Amino acid sequence: MTANSSNFADxxxxxxxxKKNPSCVGLDPRIELMPEQLKETSLRRYGNxxxxxxxxxxxxxxxxxxxxxxxxxxxxxxxxxYEQYGSAGIRAFEETVRYAKSQGLVVxxxxxxxxxxxxxxxxxxxxxxxxNLFRDSEARIFDVDAMTVNPYLGVDGIQPFIxxxxxxxxxxxxxxxxxxxxxxxxxxxxxxxxxxxxxxxxVVAMLIDEWGKELKGEKGYSSVGAVVGATYPKExxxxxxxxxxxxxxxxxxxxxxxxxxxxxxTFNEDGQGSIVNSSxxxxxxxxxxxxxxxxxxxxxxxxARAAALDMKREITEALARAEKxxx
Amino acid sequence: MTANSSNFADxxxxxxxxKKNPSCVGLDPRIELMPEQLKETSLRRYGNxxxxxxxxxxxxxxxxxxxxxxxxxxxxxxxxxYEQYGSAGIRAFEETVRYAKSQGLVVxxxxxxxxxxxxxxxxxxxxxxxxNLFRDSEARIFDVDAMTVNPYLGVDGIQPFIxxxxxxxxxxxxxxxxxxxxxxxxxxxxxxxxxxxxxxxxVVAMLIDEWGKELKGEKGYSSVGAVVGATYPKExxxxxxxxxxxxxxxxxxxxxxxxxxxxxxTFNEDGQGSIVNSSxxxxxxxxxxxxxxxxxxxxxxxxARAAALDMKREITEALARAEKxxx
Numbered sequence: 001m002t003a004n005s006s007n008f009a010d011x012x013x014x015x016x017x018x019k020k021n022p023s024c025v026g027l028d029p030r031i032e033l034m035p036e037q038l039k040e041t042s043l044r045r046y047g048n049x050x051x052x053x054x055x056x057x058x059x060x061x062x063x064x065x066x067x068x069x070x071x072x073x074x075x076x077x078x079x080x081x082y083e084q085y086g087s088a089g090i091r092a093f094e095e096t097v098r099y100a101k102s103q104g105l106v107v108x109x110x111x112x113x114x115x116x117x118x119x120x121x122x123x124x125x126x127x128x129x130x131x132n133l134f135r136d137s138e139a140r141i142f143d144v145d146a147m148t149v150n151p152y153l154g155v156d157g158i159q160p161f162i163x164x165x166x167x168x169x170x171x172x173x174x175x176x177x178x179x180x181x182x183x184x185x186x187x188x189x190x191x192x193x194x195x196x197x198x199x200x201x202x203v204v205a206m207l208i209d210e211w212g213k214e215l216k217g218e219k220g221y222s223s224v225g226a227v228v229g230a231t232y233p234k235e236x237x238x239x240x241x242x243x244x245x246x247x248x249x250x251x252x253x254x255x256x257x258x259x260x261x262x263x264x265x266t267f268n269e270d271g272q273g274s275i276v277n278s279s280x281x282x283x284x285x286x287x288x289x290x291x292x293x294x295x296x297x298x299x300x301x302x303x304a305r306a307a308a309l310d311m312k313r314e315i316t317e318a319l320a321r322a323e324k325x326x327x
Numbered sequence: 328m329t330a331n332s333s334n335f336a337d338x339x340x341x342x343x344x345x346k347k348n349p350s351c352v353g354l355d356p357r358i359e360l361m362p363e364q365l366k367e368t369s370l371r372r373y374g375n376x377x378x379x380x381x382x383x384x385x386x387x388x389x390x391x392x393x394x395x396x397x398x399x400x401x402x403x404x405x406x407x408x409y410e411q412y413g414s415a416g417i418r419a420f421e422e423t424v425r426y427a428k429s430q431g432l433v434v435x436x437x438x439x440x441x442x443x444x445x446x447x448x449x450x451x452x453x454x455x456x457x458x459n460l461f462r463d464s465e466a467r468i469f470d471v472d473a474m475t476v477n478p479y480l481g482v483d484g485i486q487p488f489i490x491x492x493x494x495x496x497x498x499x500x501x502x503x504x505x506x507x508x509x510x511x512x513x514x515x516x517x518x519x520x521x522x523x524x525x526x527x528x529x530v531v532a533m534l535i536d537e538w539g540k541e542l543k544g545e546k547g548y549s550s551v552g553a554v555v556g557a558t559y560p561k562e563x564x565x566x567x568x569x570x571x572x573x574x575x576x577x578x579x580x581x582x583x584x585x586x587x588x589x590x591x592x593t594f595n596e597d598g599q600g601s602i603v604n605s606s607x608x609x610x611x612x613x614x615x616x617x618x619x620x621x622x623x624x625x626x627x628x629x630x631a632r633a634a635a636l637d638m639k640r641e642i643t644e645a646l647a648r649a650e651k652x653x654x
Contacts, residue, residue, distance in 0.1 A: 028446070032459050039461055048461050050468075080446045084453030086421055086468040091414040112441050114477055116507045119355070119407045119437075126411030132359050134366055134375050141377075141413040150441055152479045152502060154509030175479060180443045182481030185534060189527070191516045200516070200527070207512060 007217030008146055008171030009225070009247055013272060015073035015106050020327050021312045022267070022319075024108065025068050025304075026251070026279025027077040027096060029057040033284045035297040050088035057082065057092040058099075064283050065100050067301040071308045074106035074145075076249075076277050097144055107144045108249065108275075112175060114150035120160035128164040128172075146171030148227055148249070151204050158211055162224065165215055171223040173249040174208045177201040177239060179229025179258070205242040212246055221247050221273060228266055230258030230276075236265035240273075248274045253311065254281025255288075260318035271319055271326035282307045334544030335473055335498030336552070336574055340599055342400035342433050347654050348639045349594070349646075350580070351435065352395050352631075353606025354404040354423060356384040360611045362624040377415035384409065384419040385426075391610050392427050394628040398635045401433035401472075403576075403604050424471055434471045435576065435602075439502060441477035447487040455491040455499075473498030475554055475576065478531050485538055489551065492542055498550040500576040501535045504528040504566060506556025506585070532569040539573055548574050548600060555593055557585030557603075563592035567600075575601045580638065581608025582615075587645035598646055598653035609634045 005011050016022045031039065031053055039056055046052035065075065077100075082093035100107050113123045125131045127147050130138040149161055151174050161172045177187055187201040205226065212222030225247035228239055239248075248266045252258045253276050266274040285291040285307035286300040295303035319325040332338050343349045358366065358380055366383055373379035392402065404427075409420035427434050440450045452458045454474050457465040476488055478501050488499045504514055514528040532553065539549030552574035555566055566575075575593045579585045580603050593601040612618040612634035613627040622630035646652040 030445070031461070043461055048464055050460070050466060053458075053460055078442075078446055078449075080440075080442060080449040080453070083417075084449040084458045084468060086453065087414045087418040089453075090410075090417045094413055110446075112477075113407075114439050114441070115405075115407060115437075116505065118357070119405055122405075122407040122411040126407070126413065126416075131380075131411045133377070133380055134358070134370055137375055139377060141411060150439075150477050150479050152477050152513055153505055153507060154512030154514070156507040156509040178443065178480055180480060180483040182483040185481030186479060186527070186530065187481070189518045189520075189530060191518055191527070192524070193516075197519070200513070200518070203513065203516060 005217065006169045007215070008165065008169060008223040009215070009221040010217035010219050011145070012074065012106050012171065012247065012275065013219050013221060016272070016275065017327060019071065019073045020316070021072055022275055023072055023253070023308070023311050023315055024074040024076050024275050024277040025064070025072050025282045025308060026110070026277050027061050027064065027075050027283065028081045028279040029060055030081060031056055033287060034060050035286070035300050037298065050085050053085050054088040054092040057089070058095045061096045062099055063301050064304050065103055065105065067305040068282070068308045069103040069105060071305065071312060072105070074108055074275060075100050076108045076110050076279070078110040078279070094142065097142060106146070108173065109142065109144040109147040111147050112150045113147065114153055114157050116153050116156045120157055124160045124164040128161065128170040129168045146173060146225070148173045148175065150175050151207065155207070155211065162211060162215065165223050171225060173225040173227045174204070174211070176204050176208060176226040176243070177228050177235065179252055183229070202238065202242060205239050208246055209243045216245060219272070221245055225249055227251065230262045230266065233265040240266070240268060244268070246273070250274055250276045253278040255279070260314040263315065264318045264322045264324065267319065267324050269324065271324040276315060278311055282311065332544065333496045334542070335492065335496060335550040336542070336548040337544035337546050338472070339401065339433050339498070339574060339602065340546050340548060343599070343602065344654060346398065346400045347643070348399055349602055350399055350635070350638050350642055351401040351403050351602050351604040352391070352399050352609045352635060353437070353578070353604050354388050354391065354402050354610065355408045355606040356387055357408060358383055360614060361387050362613070362627050364625060377412050380412050381415040381419040384416070385422045388423045389426055390628050391631050392430055392432065394632040395609070395635045396430040396432060398632065398639060399432070401435055401602060402427050403435045403437050403606070405437040405606070421469065424469060433473070435500065436469065436471040436474040438474050439477045440474065441480055441484050443480050443483045447484055451487045451491040455488065455497040456495045473500060473552070475500045475502065477502050478534065482534070482538065489538060489542065492550050498552060500552040500554045501531070501538070503531050503535060503553040503570070504555050504562065506579055510556070529565065529569060532566050535573055536570045543572060546599070548572055552576055554578065557589045557593065560592040567593070567595060571595070573600070577601055577603045580605040582606070587641040590642065591645045591649045591651065594646065594651050596651065598651040603642060605638055609638065
């Protein structure tokens with residue numbers, strides 16, 4: 001198995017194994033949380049403009065990526081924080097993805113896109129594949145390794161992404177069970193399914209398992225993964241029972257409240273199958289304890305690296321305690 | 328009631344009344360379907376680049392908007408068709424929105440965004456409100472009148488958009504019932520709700536009705552609307568019974584199969600409350616009969632205008648037959 005494997009799930013799991021770290025840094029740039037001195041440079045060069053905002057984001061991300069590239073296998077840029085600055089922000093997103101890939105990181109775009117037919121194909125082409133230009137020529141645009149998608153429209157909304165995964169060796173993570181309080185509004189509803197009553201999120205999990213069958217890699221995992229909030233052990237076991245071969249993308253570590261003990265249950269018994277994301281807790285570590293005392297804002301990179309190493313250690317120790325560590 | 332009303336629902340319904348037309352043109356630009364001569368101009372100027380693609384899109388949209396601006400009250404750009412070209416495409420989206428607004432059109436962005444917490448706020452800020460720049464200054468980015476959102480994450484994923492609607496007098500349309508075949512995967516599931524069993528899309532409809540209560544305008548409709556695929560009369564009546572005060576955004580007219588008789592059921596008895604969208608059927612009318620025989624590709628604008636006028640007439644006649652016409 002090499003990092004050039006033609007299956008996304010294989011590539012991701014191999015990257016996890018190389019770094020001995022199933023965690024992921026969320027690149028959710030928020031200018032108001034960035035060190036002042038970084039902003040001053042952009043402001044002086046570009047004035048108080050969207051270009052300055054975009055430039056600040058690229059500078060910040062580049063430094064964070066450099067600081068964590070040998071620690072984590074993957075980054076997860078949340079496109080909302082770029083898109084909010086319009087075309088300038090999307091340019092910053094494109095540059096961030098390019099730089100992260102150049103540093104050998106797997107890029108999982110958090111976009112939660114969803115639509116049907118030619119519209120879903122346009123999303124899949126732009127984010128995972130190639131778009132039509134003129135005279136039958138094509139161009140790669142975002143070219144991320146994987147992206148998140150929303151399942152509310154059913155398989156019609158997922159198939160175009162699966163087609164791109166096959167053609168371009170990419171992956172998707174389908175929203176299954178989020179851990180926000182109002183997940184219960186729809187996801188926790190009790191649904192009739194072939195004579196049984198089950199939760200809605202289990203229906204979605206069954207669909208994800210089904211959709212993933214054609215994209216299984218040599219390591220036994222599918223390139224159709226699931227977004228699963230860090231949650232109660234019982235729910236994680238339930239979801240694992242249905243989606244044995246899906247890689248779970250688990251957001252919400254650290255700043256959003258999930259601890260290593262909480263995420264361990266999302267891993268399979270083989271110690272594989274989950275990638276845990278922390279965003280603010282890593283990239284803005286310098287703003288909060290225990291890092292704040294140790295690192296000035298000028299040292300935000302060192303704080304991010306320290307937080308990424310702490311997260312790796314915490315998850316490794318929790319996996320070891322659960323007898324799931326396999327390296 | 329003026330077009331400057333501070334409530335989106337009022338503004339939209341007033342625009343419908345002024346034009347005597349509850350329909351909407353979908354701006355879903357697809358370069359491969361555009362007239363060759365239009366592409367040649369961009370190609371000569373920019374070469375085979377993303378800039379040429381973006382320029383072609385802006386040129387095409389500008390001409391379509393000019394051709395239909397006095398016929399329809401609103402346009403619905405589907406951001407996927409812009410986003411697929413990356414930052415260049417998003418620039419084309421921004422220019423399209425600006426131009427459509429300058430021509431007095433209501434702009435409903437089809438984006439189906441969804442997330443929670445600060446991420447949902449970033450989407451709401453960028454698309455409907457204002458984003459943070461430096462030194463507490465703010466900037467308006469997309470500034471559309473309304474956008475579509477996906478409800479899978481529950482109210483946590485909707486509230487940030489509702490907050491922006493209140494602050495900036497905007498609207499949202501929440502996906503309720505789509506008319507694609509696999510809508511049944513999730514939306515048609517039978518769900519237990521307070522002792523009754525109902526369809527999932529009715530659960531969503533009840534939530535939309537609830538979410539919309541704070542944003543009702545003087546005309547009695549809420550700025551929290553619903554995306555409802557043109558569907559069977561029975562379903563439309565069911566949805567109307569639950570969402571009496573929501574404006575329905577009804578996609579799929581024309582090229583996607585829905586006829587005037589199908590969409591009439593989505594209107595309230597007062598003849599209001601729906602806005603029906605056609606995309607390909609209008610903007611690429613020149614490619615298909617009955618327009619193809621009459622209009623050369625050089626006359627694609629005239630074909631689009633003729634198709635928009637035909638759609639207006641068809642819906643008006645169907646509303647009259649159903650005794651729902653109120654102007």
